[in-house]
Amino acid sequence: xxxxxxxGFVVPRGATGYFRPKDxxxxxxxxxxxxxxxxxxxxxxxxxxxxxxxxxxxxTFHTATVVGRAGESIVLCHAHHPWIAFAGxxxxxxxxEFLAPPSWARAFTDSGFVxxxxxQLGTPLSDVDTSVLGPTEWRxxxxxxxxxxxxxxxxxxx
Numbered sequence: 001x002x003x004x005x006x007x008g009f010v011v012p013r014g015a016t017g018y019f020r021p022k023d024x025x026x027x028x029x030x031x032x033x034x035x036x037x038x039x040x041x042x043x044x045x046x047x048x049x050x051x052x053x054x055x056x057x058x059x060t061f062h063t064a065t066v067v068g069r070a071g072e073s074i075v076l077c078h079a080h081h082p083w084i085a086f087a088g089x090x091x092x093x094x095x096x097e098f099l100a101p102p103s104w105a106r107a108f109t110d111s112g113f114v115x116x117x118x119x120q121l122g123t124p125l126s127d128v129d130t131s132v133l134g135p136t137e138w139r140x141x142x143x144x145x146x147x148x149x150x151x152x153x154x155x156x157x158x
Contacts, residue, residue: 009120010129014080015153016137017060026080034062034077037111041075042066044104053090055079058158063090073102076154082113085121085154092156096122096148121150 013019014026031054042049047068055062062077076085076094086099098118105115125141128149133141140146140157 009123009149011132011149011152012081013132015060015078016133016140016155017058017080017157018134018137018140020134029062029077029079029082031062033082033111034113037108037113038064038066038075038077040111041104041107042068044107045069045073045102059092059156061085061154065090068104070102073099077113078153081153083153084108084113084115085150086118093144093151094121094154095146095151098122098150116150116153121148121153123149125149125152 017026019026035052038049038052045066045068047066049064050067051065053063060079062079064075064077066073066075074087074090076087077083084105086101086105087094087097088099089097091097098121100118101115108115124147130152141152144151144155144157146152146155
């Protein structure tokens, strides 16, 4: 199921990729589980995984390309939380350039991931609970002029 609801979305610790050394390390999304779900999704799309790029600092997400009968899809997987998003092009960060999940995105939810809708990712920050964000994260939000939930989750701040 695609997570469409904006109400009640709480940005958890680690969503921006920042952490303080005195805090525990950030959670990590299971990369093997993502790869398995990615290949299952590609089979559902009657296609294949063409490219895969593991998250590297400072990016907060893994990126993959699935080429199927309906064309090419860019799949984003958050490195710290099991969130999946779709985009039209590969980038180092995103603001509101998200696409609606294709029908074969169900393969991710079947594997325990949460597929975020383009509407949810485009939600203004004023409409989500960002109380966990610290001063450093808010500086980055202002510096990069981030205004959406998706921009906070899928970033490349340093």
